[in-house]
Amino acid sequence: MHEARRPGAAALGVALLLGVVAVQWLPALPPPVGSALPGLVVLGASLRWPRLRLPALVLLGAAWAIWRGALALDLRLPRALEGRDFEVVGRISGLAQVRSDATRFVFEIERATLDGRPVPLDGRVRLSWYEDAPVLPACTRWHLRLRLRRPRTLLDPGGLDGERAALERRIAAVGYVREDGGNHALGQTRCVDGLRERLAQGIAARVPDPHDTALLQAFSIGDTRGLDQDDWEVARANGVPHLIAISGFHVGVAALFGIALVRLLYLAWPALALRLPRLPAQAAAALLSAGLYGALAGFGLPTVRTLLMIAVVALARCSRRALGGAQTLGLALVAMLLADPLAVLSAGFWLSFVGVAFLMLCLDGRAHGLGGFLRELSAGQLVMTVALLPLTLWFFGEASLVGALSNLVAVPFVSFVIVPCVLLGVLALLVLPAAAAPVLRLAAACAHAQWWLLERMAQWPGAHWYLPEVQPWALALAVAGALWLFAPRGAPLRMLGLLLFLPLVWPVRHPPAEGGFRVWVLDVGQGLSVVVRTRHHALVYDAGARYPSGFDLGEAVVLPALHALGIDRLDLLMISHADNDHAGGARVVAEAFPEALRYAGEPARMPLPMRACLAGQAWNWDGVRFRVLSPRAGAAARRNDRSCVLAVDGAGGRLLLPGDIGSRIEPEVAAALGPPRPTVLVVPHHGSRYSSDPAFIAAVAPRLALVSAGWHNRFGHPHPLVVARYAAARVPLLGTAERGAIEVDAPPGHPPAVTVTWRQRRPRYWRE
Structure with a gap:
């Protein structure tokens, strides 16, 4: 009998990956104790039946992910301690981000006390320091008074899962620094972030243009603090966010830099080869230079992946073993998963490994000369654009159709011109600071020219391509289609792989029926935004807040939700009144949909031109009637009572959107509403105690009440009295704070009903 062939490194990596990924779909983690038992049993059986080795590795990978996931969850602040003030001692991790409203930073807690008693709280917390925050140098230790809560985030269609990111980054809590006389620095410690900060300051002192400075800081040390939202918009439109901060390819360039230095050394002293063979020396130098550059980048995921691959190749060279590309990638994958199985929760993990795997599959690496290099580069960009399209849409909800061309220009210029210049400039800052200025200014001129071109290309049609939310089965089909399309020569009918992309790029849509409507x-958080859709029309009522930091919920929540829901045309933007928690995001939404009509209850206070919203305005879309019930023309009312009140009547029921009206206006609205119908009520004023009068609830007689309020908000919304009023009227009350976004369907012939809430839609073990 022939001995069973041992699985290769690629097969081992894929088996381990399958086990780790399977855990990430669980709504709750099983007990870590005992999770490894099935894998150990199968592993023992594989000694008798070698074909069980890969299944055993799948089970062990799952057990490893369960254990590490449980450890990460255990780091989180206990729920009973949320909203309390802690006295902590710790160290600033990374580089503090200074904004107009606050300084934001990550803090590694060493010890913590509550009311003078030690508490078991350690790990990383994400903090904001408001109101005249001091300078917070990297690596400094501080004694601080903190108000902390668990890392709970917004959950919406198309939105990023911040709780998943917090788990992957081991964030135990979020909060802010309390004003306290006891807050003080305890001294400076040594860490690589301190060096990164000094290099960032050195670049800023030698490059006059602030934007060029920000680009060079990103290229050299992965410091993206100087880049604003517009810069990332340009990067996404060109498909080049991976080039802005230090990417894996840049680390490879640093490795080549180390190899070049060793070659120069051996050219200068040929006799050195008698004492130390050149190839192992080059491998060690490549790993050392790549490691130093990766440390400057803060060891981001693409950086670590490339470092692991370089380490595998270096060890193989030192041991005089030849490794193929698949073996190298497989060993790097195994090392990554063993070091941190939660890395699979990040988009960078998948884009890095899948992208490299496709390049290895499609490019033979035998091209010679400039022409061959250009052909390989062009083919590589085409492969990356098409092969990574499914994952890009899955993680970000958008893709760039000009990305292949943008990368064709940007990748070689950034990697072989800008990055080497920046590396030389950084080396000069460390060794001979007086010589750094001309090198950095040359790099800045190159970066300026490159960015000028990217800004122009960002305006091309197709730079932003949005699709409805990708379904898992459509993602799987598209990845299979990419594998078929880019299979080696000889595979039959490869172009038919494009057909498997159709469910991804041409998804099936299910608009409401005639006379029906759907609501989200x-x-x-503490604000309001509602999307209403009929068969052929869509409306946005309020757009959330915009904060002094520049964080805009219109951009972060409303627009991604519209794209994820397949709404590519907006007919009407209605802002109930001009308070920031309702109107802050309006400008972004209006700019994204300039053809939409705009109405507001307080047009004079709005930051953009809008028509007055007045009682009596009405229209009909697809058999659904829309009526404005308040405010009346000429009526004197306070700001909240100037809110647009909108009633939506379909064939099966009604939706009432009252904005922030109070009990003074509620009788007028109830009288204008008309005969009772099955009604969904968005609770007035987020559940303030001065609204939702019992008489109003009785007059509207809602089947369901929805309240939009922030989790543990400082206003106490919804007020316990209001909650009691709805309970007394036997009206179910659902809140976005507890359930995330809420979808209601009102089909013709049936009363409105909740179809899904986003916190329960795809339950995951890391969700709050």
Whole structure:
């Protein structure tokens, strides 16, 4: 009998990956104790039946992910301690981000006390320091008074899962620094972030243009603090966010830099080869230079992946073993998963490994000369653009159709011109600071020219391509289609792989029927935003807040939700009144949909031109009637009572959107509403105690009440009295704070009903 062939490194990596990924779909983690038992049993059986080795590795990978996931969850602040003030001692991790409203930073807690008693709280917390925050140098230790809560985030269609990111980054809590006389620095420690900060300051002192400075800081040390939202918009439109901060390819360039230095050394002293062979020396130098550059980048995921691959190749060279590309990638994958199985929760993990795997599959690496290099580069960009399209849409909800061309220009210029210049400039800052200025200014001129071109290309048609939310089965088909399309020569009918992309790029849509409508009350924290859709029309009522930091819920929540829901045309933007928690995001939404009509209850206070919203305005879309019930023309009312009140009547029921009206206006609205119908009520004023009068609840007689409010908000919304009023009227009350975005369907012939809430839609073990 022939001995069973041992699985290769690629097969081992894929088996381990399958086990780790399977855990990430669980709504709750099983007990870590005992999770490894099935894998150990199968592993023992594989000694007798070698074909069980890969299944055993799948089970062990799952057990490893369960254990590490449980450890990460255990780091989180206990729920009973949320909202309390802690005295902590710790160290600033990374580089503090200074904004107009606050300084934001990550803090590694060493010890913590509550009311003078030690508490078991350690790990990383994400903090904001408001009101005249001091300078917070990297690596400094501080004694601080903190108000902390668990890392709970908004959950919406198309939105990023911040709780998943917090788990992957081991964030135990979020909060802010309390004003306290006891807050003080305890001294400076040594860490690589301190060096990164000094290099960032050195670049800023030698490059006059602030934007060029920000680009060079990103290229050299992965410091993206100087880049604003517009810069990332340009990067996404060109498909080049991976080039802005230090990417894996840049680390490879640093490795080549180390190899070049060793070659120069051996050219200068040929006798050195008698004492130390050149190839192992080059391998060690490549790993050392790549490691130093990766440390400057803060060891981001693409950086670590490339470092692991370089380490595998270096060890193989030192041991005089030849490794193929698949073996190298497989060993790097195994090392990554063993070091951190939660890395699979990040988009960078998948884009890095899948992208490299496709390049290895499609490019033979035998091209010679400039022409061959250009052909390989062009083919590589085409492969990356098409092969990574499914994952890009899955993680980000958008893709760039000009990305292949943008990368064709940007990748070689950034990697072989800008990055080497920046590396030389950084080396000069460390060794001979007086010589750094001309090198950095040359790099800045190159970066300026490159960015000028990217800004122009960002305006091309197709730079932003949005699709409805990708379904898992459509993602799987598209990845299979990419594998078929880019299979080696000889595979039959490869172009038919494009057909498997159709469910991804041409998804099936299910608009409401004639006379029906669908509603989404979005999770925008302490604010309001509602999307209403009929068969052929769509409306946005309020757009959430915009904060002094520049964070805009219109951009972060409303627009991604519209794209994810397949709404590519907006007919009407209605802002109930001009308070920031309702109107802050309006400008962004209006700019994204300039053809939409705009109405507001307080047009004079709005930051953009809008028509007055007045009682009596009405229209009909697809058999659904829309009526404005308040405010009346000429009526004197306070700001909240100037809110647009909108009633939506379909064939099966009604939706009432009252904005922030109070009990003074509620009788007028109830009288204008008309005969009772099955009604969904968005609770007035987020559940303030001065609204939702019992008489109003009785007059509207809602089947369901939805409240949009922030989790543990400082106003106490919804007020316990209001909650009691709805309970007394036997009206179910659902809140976005507890459930995330809420979808309600009102089909013709049936009363409105909740179809899904986003916090329960795809339950995951890391969700709050």
